[in-house]
Amino acid sequence: MSSLDPYCPDCGAAVARPHTDGCAIARCLYHGGRRLACGSHHRADLELDHACGRDTWTGQWPGEAEAEEFGWWACWDGPGPERGWDYQGQGWVQVPAGTPGAVPDLDRLRTEARWDRDALRWVRRVKH
Incomplete structure (x- = not known):
């Protein structure tokens, strides 16, 4: 098992705490990819327009x-x-x-x- 990191290496969120807005490691909880790369708010397709949610740091890379x-x-x-x-x-x-x-x-x-x-x-x- 990889070792656990007590803080997100990008935004500094502690384990079980949400990543900050703009964190490069946070996931979009709708599709599992990087939240920063999601772009859901820039799409006109209603099926793709979704809330990304508030991903929390687990101590491991997503x-x-x-x-x-x-x-x-x-x-x-x-x-x-x-x-x-x-x-x-x-x-x-x-x-x-x-x-x-x-x-x-x-x-x-x-x-x-x-x-x-x-x-x-x-x-x-x-x-x-």
């Missing part, structure tokens, strides 16, 4: 808990000080839990999970 629960981990295999800045590598690669340097794979949430507005969390997509 989606980390679900990625850990689903066993989704990734490591960086690209340019950097470890292998040199000219090393091309593969970028972020999926790895098993326990791999040294692995972090929760948040990219998989968009492709292999869906945002549940009622539960306010990511859930695995049902495969048919």
Whole structure:
């Protein structure tokens, strides 16, 4: 499990306290994405016009808990000080839990999970 941070690294909200307006980490509770990127107030389509809600800081980056629960981990295999800045590598690669340097794979949430507005969390997509 990733370590808990007592304060949001962007707005400073304490655990269980709401993020401030303009926080770059706060989620839109309607669709699960970044609240700052939502743009719901700028759309004329009534279906997309929604209140984003007041997301609270949990101590983890949004989606980390679900990625850990689903066993989704990734490591960086690209340019950097470890292998040199000219090393091309593969970028972020999926790895098993326990791999040294692995972090929760948040990219998989968009492709292999869906945002549940009622539960306010990511859930695995049902495969048919």
